Amino acid sequence: MPLEPTPVLAVRGLDVRLGGNLILDGVDVTLAAGAVTALLGGNGSGKTTLLRAVLGLAPHQAGTVEWFGQPQDKFRGWPRLGYVPQKAAISLHATTLAEVVHTGTLAYRHGAVRGLTTLAHRRRDRAVVAAALDAVGLLDQAKELFIHLSGGQQQRALLARALAQDPAVLVLDEPLAGVDLAHQAAIHDALAGFKAQGGSVLVVLHEVVSLAELVDHAVVLRGGRVAYSGPLAGAPDASHGHEHEPPAKAAGVMTGMEPQWTS
């Protein structure tokens, strides 16, 4: 019998309770090495909660999470996981884009507190930040204030921050939300390049279309349970779950506009 390679991420029987409600109910998800797993499902189906739970940001009450074969509480490879949250939770009003992206470079510093910043750090980090911004097409805006960017630009900036980590895995929560079609293509190319170099991706998607050819495996959540797990082609039409989506958002994508975050 051939030995199964250890998956990058194995989630089994995951229960997550928030505010007294069972948000995730016995969820199983696997991310194979070098693969792209897409998480689909309507608003409120638990996609964001699942990402937060596997990253240790939300506690789980039952089930197991294993990264690279290690239980979550023993895992030490966090800096190689590049997280792009759904909504920019950046609380700094006076921060430039380059400064936000620079945070990602802390990932490859050593030691628990990552040490004092030296001139050598500065020189190395500057090149990494420029490369990451270039990969998402935001190099020209490096010195703009983060809060003055559109929602789609902020989303791309957070992807650049994750890329600056030199990650082995990307964990993306709706990376295309509010991103116009031209820049969706840029994100596609960045992710395709990442995958070609052996990177693995767990991605929550709303609009599957522009990334469809990269997706190896799809998981559809409904009401906190896995409703489907298999090839993307066989997934039930995800658009059924999107009845709460404001039409403005879809229109924004069609016209290439980048709507601002509304919340």
Add this chain to the structure above:
Amino acid sequence: MDILTLAFMQRALIAAALAGLASPAIGTYIVQRRLSLLGDGLGHVAMAGVGLALLTGTAPLPAAVAVCVAGAVLIELLRQKGRATGDIGLAILFYGGLAAGVLMASLAGQGAGGLQSYLFGSLVTVSASDLRLVVALSAVVLVVALGFSPQLFAVCADEDYARTLGLPVRVYNFGLVVLAAVTVTTAMRTVGLLLVSALMVIPVAAAQNVFRGFFAGLWGAMGIGLATALAGVVASYYADLAPGATIVLLAIAVFAASWPVAALTHRHVTHGGSRT
């Protein structure tokens, strides 16, 4: 320039310069975390240390540092619990600290007049041993605030993301409030406990009007803090003014002057930001 030949003025100038550098450095992080009033609360708590020292006949500054750091740890514990009662807990801690300090001082025979120098600062009270402690503590504050700036920035900007990087977020959160407590107490002699929070917040707000970005703002705020602290001490010496109040009003003047700059920069940035 007789001002520089007076030993007490030399000490006052050095202490003020260090407070002017350290307070906005820590303040930059505190403001970004939207904890602008933390310094004010810590100033209240530190009064308990002063009262304790007056009552027991020990040196006020070390006692104030110790009590204020303990209060800071309590504050952060309350904040991390995130309970609805946290606000009430903070109020009890702040006003309890101030009241206990005043009560102990009056037991020790010190009236409100005796406390004035701690509450509002005084040029003549910085002793040589005070100055040694102020220099040592300020050095620690500045090395951490500048040397660990990317980490502190990461935790203040996006705590969840910092956690996913494997950064010890709790350690940095505690470190930040402890450094704030140390800063508040080392500024006690020059600016006073009731006004020190202004030096943590106002230069930061002024710098953010003028400079673009977090780190430019950090350095700018330190520059404004240093300049207003030194100018305030010199002015209060020649005009016989209360130093803390003079420093704070100077900082507010700088902030007011920075407004037109902010209006111009804002327009520019909004244009740039609308590009896609």
